Amino acid sequence: MERLTVTPFGGRAVTAGLLASQAEAARPAAWQRFAKWELFRALCVARGAFGVSDRDLTVLNALLSFHKADHLEDGENLIVYPSNRMLAERAHGMAESTLRRHLAALVGAGLLLRHDSPNGKRYVRRDGTGEVVTAFGFDLRPLLVRAPDIVDAAEQARAEAEALRTLRERVVLIVRDAVKLLVYGRDAGLSGTWDAWDDALRLMQRALRRKLGFGDLQVIEDQATEVLSALKEAVVPVSEAVSDAVEKTQDIPQETEEMSGKDSDSGRHLQTSNPETSVSELSPEKGRGGGSDSAPPIPLVLVLKACPDVLDYARRPIETWGDLVDTADFLRGMLGISPSAWVEAVTHLGACNAAVTVACILQRADQIQSPGGYLRSLTMRGAEGAFSTGPMVMALLNGNGRRAA
Structure with missing residues (x-):
């Protein structure tokens, strides 16, 4: 299929970014074929790396639905040409003005290319056999060309999300341990700066209600670890006292069935068969x-x-x-x-x-x-x-x- 133009229709000017995107889309695709919905899901995960929003992806999802094949394949027709009305319907009734803004964002991110007709309309021209000769609309080839970058960015985003989730779990557990020990020590009447520790832990719990980044969570982890360490030092004496007492019981001899009945013996005689024993x-x-x-x-x-x-x-x-x-x-x-x-x-x-x-x-x-x-x-x-x-x-x-x- 022949591409007839590289310039946009109407008042949209040629920019260095546009020329760079066209050059990027024209380079050979490292992967000649890729499942379009798998690629879309990877882009959803990695959207932060490409500067697109969930609303931008809603529009891209609608555009991909107009590509009939399940795969994006290099050398095939990858231009879709729905009207704004049809595209808005598949984008859950999005207003056309909003639709145009999100289309521009996808083009600006280098994920789409415009292939504008002389009058700015989107349509296709076919030959006598029904084969597409020329199509005017949005070219999906940049997605295929950038597929390796999208997949790599998605894997990195997943790894970062897992690291963030793990860190958050660790912080929550540290704060929980500290709160439990604080209640334990305060109820036991032990000495310690309970009010100061309580205030610090309440601030941490309040902060954890928000969606925090890795750096913020690391700061809270350091603070919580410090408070937990101080609390452990405050309550250890009580724990050790109970532990020592329990250990001493291991050396106590167990009673035997026969016990001395003599008054001079230290043991007491117990006649268990008599329920009325004094x-x-x-x-x-x-x-x-x-x-x-x-x-x-x-x-x-x-x-x-x-x-x-x-x-x-x-x-x-x-x-x-x-x-x-x-x-x-x-x-x-x-x-x-x-x-x-x-x-x-x-x-x-x-x-x-x-x-x-x-x-x-x-x-x-x-x-x-x-x-x-x-x-x-x-x-x-x-x-x-x-x-x-x-x-x-x-x-x-x-x-x-x-x-x-």
């Missing part, structure tokens, strides 16, 4: 102090029998006192018991007794309005030697939990 036989002497990490004066199997609900929260079978302490440490947050209340209980009652107490509180959760306050009250009594977990467990076993402790 709770006084299970209580340690008052004034002994609750800070010991020795096993409570009652077998673990009876604690689990009295407090079966705790088994539902265990991350592994409760076979040792250490397993019970680990489960209680996990469970206390669900009961609304603050980290500081748990640490005080571990410190004054011992890790095992603190765990038994939490298990009993869970079993009576429907009767206790404030589990955290109740645990603190029992801890204070235990520190004075006025509270033992034995009566509390036995009360539950005897169905008398309402009067326990």
